[in-house]
Amino acid sequence: MKNLVLLMGLFMALNVSAQDIVLPKPVTTGGMPLMEALSKRSSSREFSAADLDNQILSNMLWAAWGFNRSDKRTAPSANNKQELSLYVVLKSGAYFYDAKANKLVQKVKGDIRGKMGNQDFVATAPVNIVFVEDKSKKGAGATDSGYISQNIYLFCASENLATVVRGWFDANVVKEALKLGENMQPILTQTVGKKK
Numbered sequence: 001m002k003n004l005v006l007l008m009g010l011f012m013a014l015n016v017s018a019q020d021i022v023l024p025k026p027v028t029t030g031g032m033p034l035m036e037a038l039s040k041r042s043s044s045r046e047f048s049a050a051d052l053d054n055q056i057l058s059n060m061l062w063a064a065w066g067f068n069r070s071d072k073r074t075a076p077s078a079n080n081k082q083e084l085s086l087y088v089v090l091k092s093g094a095y096f097y098d099a100k101a102n103k104l105v106q107k108v109k110g111d112i113r114g115k116m117g118n119q120d121f122v123a124t125a126p127v128n129i130v131f132v133e134d135k136s137k138k139g140a141g142a143t144d145s146g147y148i149s150q151n152i153y154l155f156c157a158s159e160n161l162a163t164v165v166r167g168w169f170d171a172n173v174v175k176e177a178l179k180l181g182e183n184m185q186p187i188l189t190q191t192v193g194k195k196k
Helices: 002-017 034-040 054-065 141-159 171-178
Strands: 084-090 093-098 103-109 127-134 161-166 184-194
Touching (some): 034 141, 054 084, 054 141, 127 141, 141 161, 141 184, 171 184
Antiparallel strands (some): 084 127, 093 103
């Protein structure tokens, strides 16, 4: 009986963690030279429905808002408040990007991409990133989102991916769909995918 209980506990623990996506270590060297990436930076609203592989996701999220030093990130944060979180919405569900552990922690199961914005492409593009501000930290979320968004733009230019930052979404719909707490507020979204 004791072994059965242990096995059931192990199975339940594995089942819960199986929802999360452990990302491969990001590749933090190479890529396109900065001036070339700046010259190729553009917005696109046409995306292939093809999924991005986990290595590309890992590299992009590290470039966007990963840790490049033990307690500092790839984008600045006013007064180091680090009031922003990134939620990554994929076909399989919505995930919190845990930059320290380099993994996506599933918060919502199922395809909710269509709730992340009002444009048609949002529901079929492989990745929607939601910038969520913790209002209790009283930071500069709108400004800091701009830094992160530009990092995503430059990464996408370097990797020949399509991206567009979006302000056209219903914050209440996004907040409810992501099951965000009271102090958590979606302030910007960005769609990423392969070019169509």
